[in-house]
Amino acid sequence: MACTSAVFVWFIFLQTSLALYFHIGETEKKCFIEEIPDETMVVGNYKVQAYDHNVKEYLPVSPGIGMHVQVTDPEDKIILSRMYAAEGRFTFTSHTAGEHVICLNSNSSSWFASGQLRVHLDINVGEHAVDYQQVQAKDKLTELQLRVRQLLDQVEQITKEQNYQRYREERFRQTSESTNQRVLWWSIAQTLILLITGFWQMQHLKSFFEAKKLV
């Protein structure tokens, strides 16, 4: 049993090591945006490799190098700011719905600074973030039960998303209504300004001509 779970872990590990990757400079900071509903779990798996000029390949970094992960919520409050190792996993749960910004940067030391870093990153949101192998091992579920569990999670995620969608739609509508109101009031105000300006022009010219004895 323990052996099989080890195999599971290895499988997952293999999976994350195949993830999408990108390059950043040693001191560079890279941010990603996740627009998520509230109470949603986000799990990020990452791995950093550094370019080795001798081997001309990307190799695992020396132990001192790590990743600084910072997550800010829609109100710009920091909800996660931690130093992690060169390879690892960060987790957070959103409390307010909206754009969460996840920033990664390395704590690179200056002697290493010219190098390029390769970052493997995989961010999973909501039910994608749940590790079903673990759930199954813990709760001793049959395959069918596990599937139903997964379906429930999916439905829950959809409901949350739907609620968030409604909230966003409301904001959209408010903006549109505000635009509509502004257009209306500004055209009324502008017409008034136009009339007042015209009236003032007439008055002014009239008194001017009278003063110059032209009429």
Added chain:
Amino acid sequence: MAKLLVAIALTVVTFELSLTKELTFELPDNEKMCFYENIEQGEQATLEFQVITGGNYDVDMELTGPNSQVLYKDVKKQYDSFTWTAQQKGVYTFCFSNEFSTFTHKVVYFDLQVGDERPAAEELTDHQTALTLMETSTVNIFDNLKSVLDYQTHHRLREAQGRVFAEDLNQRVLYWSIGESLLIILIGIGQILVLRSFFTNTHKTPAAT
């Protein structure tokens, strides 16, 4: 028991394999951002992208294969989707470039799906025993819910784009109206001054002679 567990592990891994990777990131002006993915030979991959905010909502995208042959290249696209089958195993690179833009930041979303699109159904074939009706239903529900989530994501992105545009419009209406009001007042005063100057001149000239 162990055999069953391994079978489950494998099915879960196939689930994992087909998972889409989606990221939203900010692309500053004059910059290029590249992503890489290792794809096995014969696998099908779909890349979708959309610009959510910034400028004219457009971006350049280029997709290159392992021996740097260009599979897709297009400029100033607002959104697009591209599906290809990997002819060979290797690293596929896709780059988003904002190099044509001098001052607008952009927020770009992309979604990369590698592998089978219907893993849950595919898995039916390598199941030892026949599936019960219950199991088939769960598989169906799973697939359907997955497409619901997909559609939701699409809708969310379109909505985001629309909303950002509406907010932009709102601002522009405000500033333009303020500008126009000031313009009317200035022209009004200007007209008077010009008219006055005409009359002052014509009156003075005969008086001087």
